[in-house]
Amino acid sequence: MPLIKIRDLHFSRGDRVIFEGVNIDIHRGKITAIMGPSGTGKTTLLRLIGGQLHPDKGTIEVDGQNVHQLSHSGLYALRKRMGMLFQSGALLTDLTVFENVAFPLREHTDLPESMIRDLVLMKLQAVGLRCARDLMPNELSGGMARRVALARAVTLDPMMIMYDEPFTGQDPISMGTLVNLIHRMNDAMGLTSIVVSHDVDEATEIADYVYLLSGGKVVSEGSPVDLKRSSSQWVKQFMQGLPDGPVPFHYPGVDFKEDMLNPEVSP
């Protein structure tokens, strides 16, 4: 049985439809990549899984529990077993790097200080920032902040982690390290990972299975090898980053030419 089972998911923001009928299975112990053009709703999907947003229709089950029918305490208990790496990092700006990583431990456990220190330093060592532990979040670069957030997402040793764009803003070295780290954590700790990414190369390198989202639907799914060999125009364009093809680069709306010629239509 998959760890996460999404069935017939519908979601819209105001008039804008984000998902219409998405089905996704995330299997235990595997790394699943979710890819798609910017603005298709990848972050939204993670928030739906985490129970921060409610679907208009359809269900999301995590470990056999319907996320959106859980009570407040049930949902919070479930979230303790989910890690999430935010696209922005979402570090607590009034705490140091060390305290940020220690935060979930302090909130959810009664561990003695020495053990908290050991655990935090281990996690920080893994992301290469052990010696940056006394910095404040505003003293970190974007890439460093994301690595701290990654360390924080795994401090409670969750059963699954959702990574929202873990690779953006990383230099080639830390990128390689991160890819490695995500892989190692997945295998060593038996985690289930969902990686949201635009980086076709990195994502296909670590993923066991890939979903391609666009226009509110799953356009294609399969192992990275399958997708690379796919004959679909859409998949080809996305995987190779070609400017021309069926994937629209523009946010949907009036035609460009019409927009330029009729200034009174829309300001």
Added chain:
Amino acid sequence: MIGIIRSLGRWGLSTFERLGRGHLFLVQILAGIPGLFLRFSLVIQQLFSVGVLSVLIIAVSGLFVGMVLSLQGYYVLVDFGAEESLGVMVSLSLVRELGPVVSALLFAGRAGSALTAEVGLMKSTEQLSGMEMMAVDPMRRVIAPRFLAGFISMPLLAAMFSAVGIIGAFLVGHGLLGVDDGAFWSQMQAKTDWYDDILNGVIKSIVFGFVVTWIALYEGYDALPTSEGVGRATTRTVVHSAFAILGLDFVLTALMFGEG
């Protein structure tokens, strides 16, 4: 015409919706308060930033308000040969009205705006959602301690405002204008009633503290997650708090001192 009615209707609906959400928000805060007694250190941190950091502005303003009251009062009273009553006049004005009201207005400007901006920025930088995903309820971890701290600080700050004000009034009245110090203090003690004056003043400041902190936190929590949204929410906190304080002051005064 239809347009005006429509926008009026929309404004009315959104106002009532906000009011409703504000009350739900309050219920959630109150639900989070019992848990705080196990982790009182969270409240103590907030008592520092909400309360202690407001002490300076409250004390300085109190001092000057007391001094001015004393000057103005003296010139009126001296015409009737009643300058000995300066102490009573000052203490009653401060304890009943100016202490709670002015310190609440200052509190809204100093601490309320800071609370709104802080919570609004935490929201716009996804710190609140981040906490939710770490299974930490921001209502309990962030909002409730700040609420309790504001609620506790306000009456203490108002008391401090009145006390410093009375000292200022005494310095001006006795030191500058030469009012007899014995008369100043003894009349004040004789005429300021524990229940009618002091307790009522304290009740006012408790109500103001509750309302101002609630408005400030709600505005921050409900702010649009952008710089402009947070800026506007901060302004709204100060404006709405001022209206709420002055309006409630009238109602409370009518209730408390009306029948006396």
